[in-house]
Amino acid sequence: MDMAQVAPTDNGGSNRQALSDDDAAGRALFLGWATAAGCTHEVDEIGNLFVRRPGRDGAKPPVLIGSHLDTQPTGGRFDGVYGVLGGLEVIERLNDLGIETEAPIDLVVWTNEEGSRFQTSMMGSGVWAGKLSLDDAKALTDVDGITVADELDRLGWAGARPASPSPLTGSFELHIEQGPILESEELEIGVVTGVQGLRWFTIELGGYPAHAGPTPMEGRKDPARVIGRIIDRVYGVVDELGPWGRGTFAQFGSDPVSPNTIPERLWCTLDLRHPDADTLQQMEERMRDIVEEEAGARGVTSTVTRQNDSPPVTFDENCVAAVEDAVSAVGFSNHRMISGAGHDACYVALHAPTAMIFVPCDDGLSHNEAENISKEQAERGATVLLGAVRRMAGGS
Ligand SMILES: [Zn+2]
Incomplete structure (x- = not known):
């Protein structure tokens, strides 16, 4: 005390x-x-x-x-x-x-x-x-x-x-x-x-900044739209891998800092954990596939960087x-x-x-x-x- x-x-x-x-x-x-x-x-x-x-x-x-x-x-x-x-x-x-x-x-x-x-x-x-x-x-x-x-x-x-x-x-x-x-x-x-093993990642998405009003929804390169899908699907993978899997998205940031511009850059951190090394590896691979797939589908660029790997x-x-x-x-x-x-x-x-x-x-x-x-x-x-x-x- x-x-x-x-x-x-x-x-x-x-x-x-x-x-x-x-x-x-x-x-x-x-x-x-x-x-x-x-x-x-x-x-x-x-x-x-x-x-x-x-x-x-x-x-x-x-x-x-x-x-x-x-x-x-x-x-x-x-x-x-x-x-x-x-x-x-x-x-x-x-x-x-x-x-x-x-x-x-x-x-x-x-x-x-x-x-x-x-x-x-x-x-x-x-x-x-x-x-x-x-x-x-x-x-x-x-x-x-x-x-x-x-x-x-x-x-x-x-x-x-x-x-x-x-x-x-x-x-x-x-x-x-x-x-x-x-x-x-x-x-x-x-x-x-x-x-448990843990891995930290930064997921970075690159979009095309444009005005929130005049720009039609169709054809936007909007990383916010992509991150939503990524989060949902990655949590799905974690749930699927049973009671010992853990996934936590946190610390979100975007550029430019503006409420009425499609972000040029959007990033977040992800913490993945599992006591089994092979399963943890599988979680990472599936997460990377999801990011690539979802970003690709919306014309958004993506980078996944592993910041920390604790087996x-x-x-x-x-x-x-x-x-x-x-x-x-x-x-x-x-x-x-x-x-x-x-x-x-x-x-x-x-x-x-x-x-x-x-x-x-x-x-x-x-x-x-x-x-x-x-x-x-x-x-x-x-x-x-x-x-x-x-x-x-x-x-x-
Ligand atoms: Zn401690």
Whole structure:
């Protein structure tokens, strides 16, 4: 709740967009707590902040806990924040109990997970994992033309540590579910075994600008007319592919900005998701065919650009088992599940054994100021995280 006081919104949420002064203030608050808990810290080249609780065996690769502190513009208080502060709670609890683990424990705050201000989600972990080049990430701009590099320099977050993986014993991300399944099934913990694949696209249509009045409907090259058909048909494909398919059109724009001219350019974003790689590929291909067909039928040009490709992820069985053992040890109701949202853990999983832990959130709501979990839910998730981390890190 103290973290939620940093850049609060009118309706009870948080607005700490990546690499803003508010994001910096959130990190400073966190770093103060981590330092008070005896942790050292390092920042890497893309601003990922790593704090460390030393282990008994300094040569042992650390167990990594991580999530993010940046939020959506009208974000909630728990998305990402819960995973970071849950990790801090684990460290503080180990301190309280005087437990020394074999492996060190690293807690990371990834830079720009949300991808709302600088539009690549999971940016910091993506650079770390080698899925996004440091230069490409630094060149990303916000709507005011400010680059990631500008902000890293301004905030002093361009650290010396290379943004690349070093060996890890294991890795865990604790997160709110951001969906309704656990709540509706009245379960306390989700043992996350993998993450849906997602692809982001920009669809751009080119028409022929003309006056809205004198120009007859027939023969117009009107991208608005085409986008309507595209949206309808693509949603049809998503529905057809069963309960795990997801399709979301968002962020529409047009040129010229005028109510009485046929747009010369109209664009929108599309987010497609599926847990199965082949089906996701099929969704993309069918979407591309639809765009081409509908644009072609109206003499409109079309371009589909894939902005982001995050393949489905299957987590490490040992880490998943560590979470399951930790859950059974305390007797919380649970089941295995797939995450519908992308997380930094997807990129970490490319280089280290990884799993995630979910707690239910009210009405499954997230990316919303009303996002909420109870104290009890928060405590259960952190308890399971503690158990899983101790199992991986070893020690008494
Ligand atoms: Zn998140």
